[in-house]
Amino acid sequence: MRLTAPAVRPAEAAPRTRDADGMAVASFVLGLLGLLALNLVLGPVSVVLAAVALWRGTSRPGRAWLGMALGVADLVVLAVAMQLSHTVSWNL
Numbered sequence: 001m002r003l004t005a006p007a008v009r010p011a012e013a014a015p016r017t018r019d020a021d022g023m024a025v026a027s028f029v030l031g032l033l034g035l036l037a038l039n040l041v042l043g044p045v046s047v048v049l050a051a052v053a054l055w056r057g058t059s060r061p062g063r064a065w066l067g068m069a070l071g072v073a074d075l076v077v078l079a080v081a082m083q084l085s086h087t088v089s090w091n092l
Contacts, residue, residue, distance in 0.1 A: 020056035023049045024064035031070025035077060043074030 027049035034042030050068035058064050082088065 027067025046071030
């Protein structure tokens with residue numbers, strides 16, 4: 001017979017993982033959108049969301065890593081476009 005409650009209940013651990021999964025998906029989506037528009041804003045947001053999702057232990061680490069890579073790619077695309085156009089911003 002067990003008289004004490006378990007240290008961590010399964011119901012309490014689930015929302016944290018679900019939040020991390022949502023962050024991983026959001027990172028991926030924002031990284032993809034950042035390749036097309038607003039890459040100065042969406043790139044860093046994507047990288048931060050992916051890092052937090054990985055830190056919280058997402059069950060979708062591949063999606064988080066892909067979101068981080070897309071966020072970095074957003075910033076690289078911005079830097080290359082700025083160098084090619086010799087301006088601080090660029091247009092299509």
